[in-house]
Amino acid sequence: MIELTLIGAGHAHAFVLEAFARMPEPDVNLTVISESRLAAYSGSVPAWLAGQCRLRETQIDVAGLCQRAGARLIEQRAAHVNAAAREITLESGERLNFDLASFNVGATLRHPDTMQEQDDSALPFMLAMRPLSALAPRWQTLCARVDALPRESVQRVVSVGGGAAGCETLLAVLAELRARRPDVRFEGALLSADGALLPGAGKLPRMLLGRALRRAGVHVHSGIRGEALTSGGVLSQHGDNIAADIVLWATGAVGHEWLSESGLARDRRGFIKVAPTLEASGQQGIFAAGDCAAFEPALPKAGVYAVRMGPHLAANLRRASRHEPLTAWQPPRRVLALIGTGDGRAIASYGALGASGKWLWRAKKRIDERFIARFNPPFDNGSGA
Template sequence: MDRRAKSCRCLATLPVPSRLRKAGPNEDPVLPDAPKHLLLVGGGHAHVIVLEAFARRPEPGLRLTLVAKDRFSPYSGMLPGHLAGLYGREEMHIDLERLARRCGAALIEGEASRIEPDARQVCLGSGEVLAYDVLSIDIGIVPDLTGIEGADEHALAVKPIGDLLPKWDRLLADAERGQGPRRLAIVGGGIAGICLAFAAASRLRHTGASITLIGAGPSPEINAGMARRVGHALKRHGIALLSGEPVVAIHRHGVTLANGDSVAADAVLVSTHAAPPRVLHEAALEKDGRGFLAIGPTLQVLGWGNVFAAGDCATMEAHPRPKAGVFAVRQGPVLARNLRRALRGEPLEAYVPQRDHLILIGTGDGSAIGGRGRWLSFEGRWAWRLKDWLDRRFMRRFR
């Protein structure tokens, strides 16, 4: 440990009775005499479900701490609707402080600067060191802009969402004053990019701004029927679609494609490749070929019985899936049960993610395009009502 870490103070363990009463025949088993500390690093979708689970059924003698960059955690499923003006800012955020209070957890607003699994501790950017018995990591992703020249300076990265929102607010304010942008380019032809294109077109329609969606190829996440429906909807909304050539550079006046062509733009949103957060780079934990935490079916980091991970920052080696919020949500209940079992010394359950999942893409006009698997595709206003109901139902769990 370096000098800075040595100067960090460890948080003291909260006092608990030296002996806990034994559980009755119909009660859950209790923790051993020694108090345990469960440390959750990151306020992602899986961790909010863990907090909800421990609020509904507290674990006797457990000390629980959540470390999150911000008090309010955005729900990615509502981001396009918010950008389109269909949801207010507060409707798409989960209040982590309120949620932590419900389950008796301590919330620390900050970020992990170093993870030391051998020492069982996490050092924060503030200099504070947190010792743990069981650790869970759900810190999301950062944009990978390394392959696009000028992206760091001239692009608006979609992830992390908390960094995008104030930039989007400024963009809208400029548009309302007639100061631009008149031409908006969105880089990324996947589901996220498609959703953003519809949202931007809906929000900026009255300003006369043009929208161009640029993708290197067709999205592998949607089937042929959905792709046809999306193509027709993009035309109806006046959104230009350019596919086949990746973006290699972003500059003040637009973007440059791999074939040398240029696309004029006053603002560029990028929703392409993801990268693991910097804190994972130096952590002595097993990773996949791209630097994301490698986890097994029990959501434990490979080789570490007391370290778990979920959400976009982790990859299930045996069952890789796209970096999408739906998988983090599905991991949440399993993660909560396995963290509880790990603290008790009980066997863990295995989790196999579904291969196909329901996809719903809002078109910003009260309608949506949906599908699942290789064949099913549909669209209509009822599909948007379904998506809205699912998203609002999810958010009501944390209010």
């Protein structure tokens, strides 16, 4: 029997489990290592932050997928990988051997430096957007702090990162906090290290997003990189202090530190280098997909690419288990991005093309709901956060 181990329960691995559920491989034992029975779908997270859906409605039922695929689910984090020995060490210390493996563990963020060491209470509250698994408890803590604020107080909410994630998250968080505490004034600001929002997008989508940010009262600081947290704000690369009470950190994606001694080839940011087949460079039978993979040429760290990789990864894992030649995955030349603006509207960005409106928000909701429903059995809508 061939031991195939999936490390992580990202979007690409959902497709792998679906494929093996539909057509099992009789000579393959399938194991999934995931810290949770539920995995967040990144496309729906901003809607949850904006109070437009329950947390459970953003999650893929990993345990249910494993059951349908005949896979063993191990609810732990991987702590170490030895690629040469084909061995994974779990956080419990247990060791597992594999013949084939695939990594779909997402990314984490390089956290800002802290310029004040003695009084953490003076630092702004930081909500890091990655890893997604840590977002829910941190968000609940922030909401509890906001609920305890005195009436007529002011909170300055600053997002560090001018990409789609930073902008969409800021608009979602402002919408929810303002609805939650209408007696508190929430002022929004966004720091973008680039000279323009949405690097790589066309002029029209950037203009539409800028308009949405202005409508939400967000002041955009272009060409400003957030470097560190300091007393009462964020320190820029120029040494300026941007006032902040709440900081949304959505920049500086890096690979997980526990992969550093794996023996896998990684790029300068710690992501696993992969060939066009999604096989790790120089490591036959080990694959990576989604944000944790470093494709050449580099791809944006966005969930849509993990979704596009998923079916191809499933097919190549099947080929590898049968000792058949692998095939190359071809990234799409451009992808459609739908960015919620927290007010019942969304912006579409497709290369140079762009549009906005309530109809796009309804379309985004339908797309996200269909994606999650694809992998989930029906569940009780009356439960969840």
